[in-house]
Amino acid sequence: MREAGRIAAGARTAARLALRPGITTGEIDQAVHAYILSQNAVPTFLGYSGFPASSCISVNDEVIHGIPGKRVIHEGDIVSIDVGATYKGYVGDCAGTYPVGQVSKEALELIDITRTSFFEGIKLARAGNRLSDVSHAIQQYVESHGCSVVRDYVGHGIGAEMHEDPQVPNYGRPGHGPLLASGMTIAVEPMVNAGVYGVRTLSNEWTVVTLDGKLSAHYENTILITNDEAEILTMADDI
Ligand code: MG
Numbered sequence: 341m342r343e344a345g346r347i348a349a350g351a352r353t354a355a356r357l358a359l360r361p362g363i364t365t366g367e368i369d370q371a372v373h374a375y376i377l378s379q380n381a382v383p384t385f386l387g388y389s390g391f392p393a394s395s396c397i398s399v400n401d402e403v404i405h406g407i408p409g410k411r412v413i414h415e416g417d418i419v420s421i422d423v424g425a426t427y428k429g430y431v432g433d434c435a436g437t438y439p440v441g442q443v444s445k446e447a448l449e450l451i452d453i454t455r456t457s458f459f460e461g462i463k464l465a466r467a468g469n470r471l472s473d474v475s476h477a478i479q480q481y482v483e484s485h486g487c488s489v490v491r492d493y494v495g496h497g498i499g500a501e502m503h504e505d506p507q508v509p510n511y512g513r514p515g516h517g518p519l520l521a522s523g524m525t526i527a528v529e530p531m532v533n534a535g536v537y538g539v540r541t542l543s544n545e546w547t548v549v550t551l552d553g554k555l556s557a558h559y560e561n562t563i564l565i566t567n568d569e570a571e572i573l574t575m576a577d578d579i
Contacts, residue, residue, distance in 0.1 A: 341432070341499070341525050345562050345573030347379040347425040348432030353576050355395060355421040356438050361414055365397040368421065369408035376425050384424030384431050384502050391546065396422040396435075403490060403531050403539050403548040403556040415441035418451060420558040424502055431502045433527045434574035435560035446534060447555055450487060454532040454557035457481040457489075461510075461528055462563060465570040471506060471517035471526075478530050479511040488537035490556070493548065495529040498562055520565045525573065529560030 354375040358368050373394040376383045383394035391407075398406035398420040399413065406420070413419060422435035437451050461478035482489050495508030506518050510530045533539075535554035542549060550556050564571040 341430045341562070341564065342573055344381065344425055344427040344430045345432035345434075345575070347376060347381045347427055348423055348434045348562065349574040349576035350379065351375045351395070351423040351425055352421060352434050352436055352574070355423065356436065359413065359419055359421075359438055359440060361441055363413050365399070365406065365408040365411045365413065368397055368413075369393045369395045372421075372423050376423075379425070379427070381425040381427040384426045384433070388502065394423070396420075398422075398547070398556070398558070400555055401550045401553050403533070403550060404493060404558060405546045405548050407544060407546050413440055416443050418443055418447050418555060418557065420556070422558065422560065429500055431498055431500070432562050432574050433498055433502055433560065434562060435529060435558045437557035437559065450532065450534050450555055450557045453482060453485045453487050454530055455559045457510075457530045457532065458528055458559045458561065461530070462570045465520060465526075465528065465563060465565060467520055467522040467565055467567045469520050470515050471508065471520060472512045473514045474528065475509045475512040475517070476514040482510075482530065482532050488533045488535070490531035490533060490539055491537055492539055493531055495527045495560070498525050498527045522566050524565040525562060526565070527560055527562050529558065531556065531558050
């Protein structure tokens, strides 16, 4: 899991480094694909439920599951990049949202709130706590900063499969759900909207966008539950 996580984190970094005005989302995906293959790993997303690429690239009001292709990235966009790598039978999954050139103050704040909500959540991700303690902390942080957490999509257990039990919501009352135990690996991934939490899926049956057309950001790492602080398995210098 550590090795898979390291490779997934490297793929996310490769995508971030490729990001610039004028590049297409398809070209960013090529960078992700090439990096994962260079590490002798398999792009987990490619072919997953028929998904046609090695990364999900979601721009501005797109929340998740954007399909890489001909779309050109422009100065002022915010771009969410989600990647997964399978190595020796185990999966690492991580995501981040990045600004392209000069973006609005609101966009930068949304990115920061989303990222910080992950770290607020995982403060509670330790053996002996309940899963929804993490969920609640994320929701509290996000809503106290005037944004909303997506309800229709959640984080997940992860191991030999990308999506395993339990579901890891980014909302809910504390003190519920499974008891966290040392050795569990989960993907915690707040999806945060600047406006309403509602989302809809485009006619391509993949891309999820905000209902109100306002911006959305995503931040995800695969973590290991321990008796102390959670270990982030998809750690990288730029997370
Ligand atoms: Mg995930």
